[in-house]
Amino acid sequence: MLVGVIPFGLVAGATPSARGLGGGAAIGFSTIVFAGASQLAAIDVLGDGGSAIVAVLAACTINLRMLLYSASLAPHLAGVPLRRRLTAAYLLTDQAYALSISRWTASDRPPLDAADRVAYYFGTAVPLWVGWNLATIAGVLVGAALPESLPLDFAVPMVFLVLLVPAVTSWPAVAAVVAGGGAAVVAAELGFGGVAILAGAVCGIAAGVVGELVAER
Amino acid sequence: MSGTWVAILLSGVGTYAMRASFVAFADRLTELPPGVLRVLRQIPPAALASIVVPAMIRPDGQVDLWQPRLAAGLVATLVAWRTRNVAVTLVVGIGVLMLLDAL
Numbered sequence: 029m030l031v032g033v034i035p036f037g038l039v040a041g042a043t044p045s046a047r048g049l050g051g052g053a054a055i056g057f058s059t060i061v062f063a064g065a066s067q068l069a070a071i072d073v074l075g076d077g078g079s080a081i082v083a084v085l086a087a088c089t090i091n092l093r094m095l096l097y098s099a100s101l102a103p104h105l106a107g108v109p110l111r112r113r114l115t116a117a118y119l120l121t122d123q124a125y126a127l128s129i130s131r132w133t134a135s136d137r138p139p140l141d142a143a144d145r146v147a148y149y150f151g152t153a154v155p156l157w158v159g160w161n162l163a164t165i166a167g168v169l170v171g172a173a174l175p176e177s178l179p180l181d182f183a184v185p186m187v188f189l190v191l192l193v194p195a196v197t198s199w200p201a202v203a204a205v206v207a208g209g210g211a212a213v214v215a216a217e218l219g220f221g222g223v224a225i226l227a228g229a230v231c232g233i234a235a236g237v238v239g240e241l242v243a244e245r
Numbered sequence: 246m247s248g249t250w251v252a253i254l255l256s257g258v259g260t261y262a263m264r265a266s267f268v269a270f271a272d273r274l275t276e277l278p279p280g281v282l283r284v285l286r287q288i289p290p291a292a293l294a295s296i297v298v299p300a301m302i303r304p305d306g307q308v309d310l311w312q313p314r315l316a317a318g319l320v321a322t323l324v325a326w327r328t329r330n331v332a333v334t335l336v337v338g339i340g341v342l343m344l345l346d347a348l
Contacts, residue, residue, distance in 0.1 A: 032331025053249050060257035065296060070252055080252040087256040092292050094263040096285040102267035102274050110269070117265035179342050182314065185300035186321055186331075186338040192293040193325045201290040208291035209298025213308060216299055225295045232291025237283055 033123070033156060034163045036064050036187050039180045041167020043068060047075030051168035058164035062157065063121065066090040068184050073222035086222035089229050097125040104132050107142045116146065119153035122191055127152045200239030208232020313345035 037058070044054040049071060057067040066087035073083040097120055105113055128149045132140060140148060174180065196205055212228025220227055267274065277285075301318035302308055309315075321338030328334065 032335060035332075035335055049249050053253065056250065056253045057256075060253050061260055062257075063260055066256065066260065069296070070256055074249055074252060080248040080255070083252040084255040084259060087252075088259040088263070090292060090296060091260045091263055093288045094260065095266055096288045098264055098267040099277060099282075099285055102271040105268060105271040106274065108271065110272075113268050113271055114265060117268045118261060120264040120268070177343065177346070179339060179346070182300075182317070182339050182342050183335055185297045185318060186325075186335045188293050188297050189318070189321055189325045189338070190329065190331045190334050192290065192297055193322065194329060195289040195293065200287070204287045204290040205294040205298075209294035212295035212299050213303050216303055217308065224299065225292075228295025228299075229288070229292040232294055233284060233287040236287030236291055240283055240286075 030155060030159050032187060032190070033064075033159050035180070036183050037160045037163025038167040038170070038174075039183045040064055040067050040160075041164035041169075042171030042174060042180065043167075044071050044075075045168065045171045047071055049074060051171075054164055054168050055161075058161050061087065062118070062160065063087070063091050063094075064160070065184055065188060068181075069222065069225060076221070078222055082222045086225055089226040092229060093122075094120060097122075100129060101125065104129075104145055105142070108146050112146055116149055116153070119150070119157055121153065121156055123156055124149065124153035198243075200236045200243055203239035204232040204236030207235030313342050316345055317342035 040058055041051070041054045044057070045051055053071075057071070061067050061070075069090050070083040070087040073086050074080070098117065101116075101120075105116070108116075128145070131137070131148055132145050192205070196202060208228045208231060210228075211231035212224050215224035215227035297318075301315045302310060304312065304314040317338050320341045321334050324330075324337045325334045
């Protein structure tokens with residue numbers, strides 16, 4: 029997981045400078061927002077001269093899935109002190125979620141008590157945070173030296189592809205992908221800019237819900 | 246404060262709120278209503294597709310189905326499906342794209 033984070037972090041560090049926002053913004057995004065694709069989406073909006081509000085909307089749409097992760101982890105964290113849970117929330121990422129939930133719910137390995145679950149979570153989440161921010165700083169430093177021919181921006185869809193593919197486990201999920209991707213493209217064609225992702229997500233969620241209801245008939 | 250930093254701070258606050266949403270109330274959480282779970286379940290495929298699909302079929306601001314990013318993306322989809330590995334998918338996807346760009 030960490031290996032995938034490094035090139036992605038380099039992109040997050042190099043892109044803000046390339047788009048005229050400066051290296052400080054890159055580090056601000058990586059420490060304060062700490063969610064790669066949403067950072068790049070916001071940077072894209074700002075780099076195109078879009079407003080801060082549209083950038084925030086794009087970033088928050090991409091991070092909507094954190095709601096699902098939070099809901100999925102919460103039952104396993106009952107009894108953990110609030111301060112630790114709030115720290116854990118700050119470090120929540122796709123990778124930390126995926127690794128933790130699969131270990132916490134593994135039936136072929138010894139079950140963990142709440143303290144061990146939290147320890148396991150931080151054991152995955154903290155290295156990811158450190159790796160992400162070191163890679164961002166490296167990206168800020170080497171950004172200008174990277175060859176123009178290296179299509180680093182393509183790292184974003186690649187990382188999301190690896191998350192998307194295993195999420196397509198049912199026909200309703202296929203409907204969500206087709207409607208979400210299709211609506212995002214149509215909205216972009218219509219000039220929605222950064223809001224296109226939100227439009228896509230809303231349509232995709234609606235299609236998935238309808239798909240599930242139809243499948244249950 | 247510049248617009249960039251306003252965007253960073255508000256994105257950070259919004260993202261943290263979503264991360265903490267359920268985790269913060271873990272102690273008082275009862276079972277979520279099935280309707281809420283149903284909506285939450287659709288978020289990953291819908292939100293991820295709304296990023297991935299435009300990046301592949303509309304890379305330069307217009308829909309174009311005959312260009313290297315879609316071809317590289319399809320190869321990478323196959324690799325992601327078979328390996329589930331971020332690093333391998335990244336290297337293959339970017340490698341195929343560079344190869345096609347060089348042709």
